[in-house]
Amino acid sequence: MKKILFFDTETTGLDPNRNGMIQLAMLIDIDGELVDEINFEIQPFCDDELDLIPKISFDLAKTRSLNGENDGLLPITAISVPMLMRFEEPKIAIQKINSFLQKHISKFNKNDKAYIGGYNVAFDIAFLSKFYEKSGDKYLGSYINWKQIDVRSILYFLDYKGTIKPFENYKLSTICDYYGIEIEAHNPLSDIKATREIFYILIGGGYEKIADNQASGESPE
Numbered sequence: 001m002k003k004i005l006f007f008d009t010e011t012t013g014l015d016p017n018r019n020g021m022i023q024l025a026m027l028i029d030i031d032g033e034l035v036d037e038i039n040f041e042i043q044p045f046c047d048d049e050l051d052l053i054p055k056i057s058f059d060l061a062k063t064r065s066l067n068g069e070n071d072g073l074l075p076i077t078a079i080s081v082p083m084l085m086r087f088e089e090p091k092i093a094i095q096k097i098n099s100f101l102q103k104h105i106s107k108f109n110k111n112d113k114a115y116i117g118g119y120n121v122a123f124d125i126a127f128l129s130k131f132y133e134k135s136g137d138k139y140l141g142s143y144i145n146w147k148q149i150d151v152r153s154i155l156y157f158l159d160y161k162g163t164i165k166p167f168e169n170y171k172l173s174t175i176c177d178y179y180g181i182e183i184e185a186h187n188p189l190s191d192i193k194a195t196r197e198i199f200y201i202l203i204g205g206g207y208e209k210i211a212d213n214q215a216s217g218e219s220p221e
Contacts, residue, residue, distance in 0.1 A: 003105065004029040005114040005144060006196045008188035009124045012044060016130040020044025022087060024097070024128070025188035027196060028104045029117070034196070038100045039189040041087040045134045094135040101143040113145040119172050119195045121150045151199045158202070 006027040013019030025039040088096070106112040118124050125148070132140040155175065158164045167174055176183050176194050179201060184190040 001031055003112075003114040004117045004149060005101070006117040006192050006199075007121075007124060007128070008118055008192035008195065009127050010186055010188050011127055016126040019127075021127040021131050022084070023186075023188050024093070025192050026097070026100060027192055028100075028114070029196065030104070032200070036100070036104060037189065038096065040093065040096065042093040042131075043084055043087045043089055045090055090131070090135055094132070094137055098137070105143045107139070107142040114143060115147050115149050116144050117149040117151070117196065117199065118192065119151050119198075121148050149199070151195050151202070154199070154202050 004027075006029060008025050009021050010023035011019050011021050021042060022044060023039075023041050026037065027034055028036040101107075105114055116125055129140060132138070152170055152172075155164070155167070155170055159166050167178075172191060172194065173183065175181075175198055179198065181194045181197055183194045
């Protein structure tokens with residue numbers, strides 16, 4: 001059986017060493033069938049977001065927006081600290097993640113590991129790996145084989161081969177607009193389901209639709 005762990009994250013910034021993962025969505029795909037999914041919100045660790053301290057105390061002045069103002073909103077996601085306090089504690093989140101993975105992957109069978117799939121998946125795996133590290137769990141590799149199936153890279157490869165002409169950009173929203181796939185902004189479950197759908201379109205030869213339309217002068221946008 002071929003297993004793919006498709007997943008997507010929402011984070012408080014771009015640096016996994018400095019910022020935290022606050023939303024996570026995962027899909028288990030076995031031989032092309034979507035068999036399970038999870039989606040939940042996670043509090044960052046105490047050292048994330050410049051010493052933001054969940055469950056102990058929090059000071060709005062310690063959180064910073066993208067423009068550097070102390071407005072009580074976390075960067076990028078614009079989630080307020082009081083909202084953050086209602087998210088899952090990391091120690092509960094890591095248990096949920098592992099329980100989900102153990103339902104479908106044998107932790108102790110070296111031949112039963114999932115590929116990791118996503119859109120710019122290196123970004124997400126960096127945050128997930130750091131989350132495991134901060135949780136004191138060394139066994140993320142018990143569930144995955146570290147082989148990345150990056151849907152954006154597949155599009156880049158088709159571009160390189162000349163199979164498709166370049167898109168104006170390769171944002172997930174741009175590709176979804178082209179294929180008529182609806183996504184909800186800042187919703188990792190929506191994003192990763194759309195990513196999986198695009199993956200199967202591409203490996204099923206759906207990229208030919210792009211080539212045909214471009215040959216007729218239509219824009220892929």
